[in-house]
Amino acid sequence: MPEAIAYYPGCSLHSTAKEYDESLRAVFTKLGVELKEPEGWICCGASSAHSVDELLAAALPAQNLQLIEDMGAKEVAIPCAACFLRFKTSVYDMKQSKHLEGKVAETIGKKYGDTVTIRHPVEILEKMFANGAKNQIKKDLGKIKLACYYGCMLTRPPKVTQFDDCEDPQTMDRLLKQLGAETLVWSYKTDCCGASLALSEPDVVVKLSRDILADARACGAEAIVTACQLCQANLDTRQGQIAKKFNENFNLPILYFSQLVGLALGLEPGKLGFDKHLVDPKPLLRKYGLLL
Amino acid sequence: MAVEPVKIKRGFQETESLKMLKESAVNVNLCYQCRKCSSGCPVADLTARDSVSDRTSAGPLDEKTGAGPDSVPEALRSGMARDSVPNSVPEALRSGMDLTPIQIIRAVRLGLEDLALNSKTIWLCTGCETCATRCPQDIDIAKVNSILRIMAYKRGIKPKLPNVAAFDRQFMANMKFFGRVYEMGLVNQLKLATRNFMQDMDLAGPMIFKGKIGFFPNFSGFLTMKKFLSRFKKARAGKN
Incomplete structure (x- = not known):
C-alpha cells in the first residue's frame, strides 16, 4: 500500500x-505517495478574508484543518503559497489569542486539536530526495540555469511560516541541484510580484514582475522556477504587457518546481502541463534534451 | 510627498485601531522609527528600486556622452529623486504610497486614525510581509494595514483605491457563494463592478487558448461552506 498524505490544493x-496540480500528483504517485484531498474542503480565504474579517480569516483555514484532522492525517501538503500562509497564520494566531481560539471553535463546531503538520510540497520533496528518492532520477537536468523564486508567502513572516531562511531560502535550490540543475544566486528570490493586485491594480504587478524578471535575466537565468501559482501567473502572463510598457522582451519561461521534478523522474512530459504556459518553455527544454 | 500638518490631541487616546491592534497582539508603540519597513516595501515608492533594476534595462545611450543606464551617475540618480521617474512607470503609480509604512505606524500611534484610514497605502499593501519580517521590534506592519482595511470597511470609508476594495468584496461574495473560488466568475464580477471591461482583455485569448481557464464552477465545497457560514454568523453575533 502506498504511503498517503493529506493534500489541500486550494x-x-x-x-x-x-x-501545477497535475504535475504534483504525477510526481508524488511516481514516488509512491498518495495525495488525499479532504472531501468538501472550502476556500481558505486568501487573498481577501484577512483584510475583511479577522475571525473569518482564522476560521476558514481552521475548518479545513478540522476536515484534514478528521481524515486521520498527521500532515498536509499545501502547494498554494497563499493558502500555506493562511493556514499557518490561523494556527499561529489562535495560539496568540485565547479569545480568537474560542471564537474559531464556535465557528467550526469544536476546538481544533492542532495535530496536523502544515508543509509545502517543495519541503516534502526536498526531504524525500535527500533521503534516498535520488536513485529514482532518470534524467539529469544538465546544468540548466534556473533562478529559484520563492516569493513572499512561503518565507514571510518567518515566525509564522517557519520555512527556511527568510532572506536567502535554499530549499528549492537544494531540490533542483539534486536533479542536476544549476541554481543561481540572485537578488529578487523573495521579492514580491504584486500578488492579488493583479486583478485590481495590474500596473503594480507589471512593474514588480518586471523587476524580478530583469534581475533573473541579468544573473543569467534561462528560466524562473516558482512554488506558487500566483507568482507563476504574474511572471508568465504579464510578459507581453511588460514588453509593451517597458520595451523589454524577456521571453523567460516560468516553470513550477514540480514540472522539473517530473521531467527528472522520467515522467511523460504531456502529463506535466508544459503547454499551459504563455511563454513557451519547450524550446528551452528541448535544448537540454529534456523534451523530444 | 509632503503631508499637511496635523493637530494632535494632548494625552493618550485609546482609538479603535489601537484597541483592535492590541487584541491582535500588535504593539505599534514599540516602533523606534528605524524605517526598515519603508525602505523594504516594494510598493512604498515604485520608482525607488530602479537604481537596482535599471542596471539590466537596455535603455538608449546618450548620443553625446555615450553614457547608458549602466553608468554610475544614472544608477544613482534614479530612485533618489522622484522627478527622475522613468516614463515607463504608470502615471497613477509614480508616487506609490501616499503614506509610507512608517508614517502609517506613526499616524496610528498618534491617534490620527483618519489619516491612515483615508490613505492609499492600506489598499496598495500587497501583504508581502517584508516590513514585518525586517522590523527589529517585531511589529507586524502588514497586519496593521489589514486591520485598518477592516476598519475602513466597517466605517464605510470611501476607499482611496476602489478597485482593490471591489476585489475584496467580489472575492468574498464569490467564495461564500460557491464554497471554492470560481475564478472566471470572479473576473467577470470584477469587470461588472469596476466597469473596467477592457482591463487585461489581451490576456483572455491566450489564456483560453492554453486551457488555463476553468469555465465551470466547482460545487464540492458548497455544503461545507453553507454550514460553516451559518455557524460563523452566530459566532460573530455572539457576545465578546
Missing part, C-alpha cells in the same frame, strides 16, 4: 493552475 489548482 481553488486555483483546480482551475488556472491545473498544470
Whole structure:
C-alpha cells in the first residue's frame, strides 16, 4: 500500500493552475505517495478574508484543518503559497489569542486539536530526495540555469511560516541541484510580484514582475522556477504587457518546481502541463534534451 | 510627498485601531522609527528600486556622452529623486504610497486614525510581509494595514483605491457563494463592478487558448461552506 498524505490544493489548482496540480500528483504517485484531498474542503480565504474579517480569516483555514484532522492525517501538503500562509497564520494566531481560539471553535463546531503538520510540497520533496528518492532520477537536468523564486508567502513572516531562511531560502535550490540543475544566486528570490493586485491594480504587478524578471535575466537565468501559482501567473502572463510598457522582451519561461521534478523522474512530459504556459518553455527544454 | 500638518490631541487616546491592534497582539508603540519597513516595501515608492533594476534595462545611450543606464551617475540618480521617474512607470503609480509604512505606524500611534484610514497605502499593501519580517521590534506592519482595511470597511470609508476594495468584496461574495473560488466568475464580477471591461482583455485569448481557464464552477465545497457560514454568523453575533 502506498504511503498517503493529506493534500489541500486550494481553488486555483483546480482551475488556472491545473498544470501545477497535475504535475504534483504525477510526481508524488511516481514516488509512491498518495495525495488525499479532504472531501468538501472550502476556500481558505486568501487573498481577501484577512483584510475583511479577522475571525473569518482564522476560521476558514481552521475548518479545513478540522476536515484534514478528521481524515486521520498527521500532515498536509499545501502547494498554494497563499493558502500555506493562511493556514499557518490561523494556527499561529489562535495560539496568540485565547479569545480568537474560542471564537474559531464556535465557528467550526469544536476546538481544533492542532495535530496536523502544515508543509509545502517543495519541503516534502526536498526531504524525500535527500533521503534516498535520488536513485529514482532518470534524467539529469544538465546544468540548466534556473533562478529559484520563492516569493513572499512561503518565507514571510518567518515566525509564522517557519520555512527556511527568510532572506536567502535554499530549499528549492537544494531540490533542483539534486536533479542536476544549476541554481543561481540572485537578488529578487523573495521579492514580491504584486500578488492579488493583479486583478485590481495590474500596473503594480507589471512593474514588480518586471523587476524580478530583469534581475533573473541579468544573473543569467534561462528560466524562473516558482512554488506558487500566483507568482507563476504574474511572471508568465504579464510578459507581453511588460514588453509593451517597458520595451523589454524577456521571453523567460516560468516553470513550477514540480514540472522539473517530473521531467527528472522520467515522467511523460504531456502529463506535466508544459503547454499551459504563455511563454513557451519547450524550446528551452528541448535544448537540454529534456523534451523530444 | 509632503503631508499637511496635523493637530494632535494632548494625552493618550485609546482609538479603535489601537484597541483592535492590541487584541491582535500588535504593539505599534514599540516602533523606534528605524524605517526598515519603508525602505523594504516594494510598493512604498515604485520608482525607488530602479537604481537596482535599471542596471539590466537596455535603455538608449546618450548620443553625446555615450553614457547608458549602466553608468554610475544614472544608477544613482534614479530612485533618489522622484522627478527622475522613468516614463515607463504608470502615471497613477509614480508616487506609490501616499503614506509610507512608517508614517502609517506613526499616524496610528498618534491617534490620527483618519489619516491612515483615508490613505492609499492600506489598499496598495500587497501583504508581502517584508516590513514585518525586517522590523527589529517585531511589529507586524502588514497586519496593521489589514486591520485598518477592516476598519475602513466597517466605517464605510470611501476607499482611496476602489478597485482593490471591489476585489475584496467580489472575492468574498464569490467564495461564500460557491464554497471554492470560481475564478472566471470572479473576473467577470470584477469587470461588472469596476466597469473596467477592457482591463487585461489581451490576456483572455491566450489564456483560453492554453486551457488555463476553468469555465465551470466547482460545487464540492458548497455544503461545507453553507454550514460553516451559518455557524460563523452566530459566532460573530455572539457576545465578546
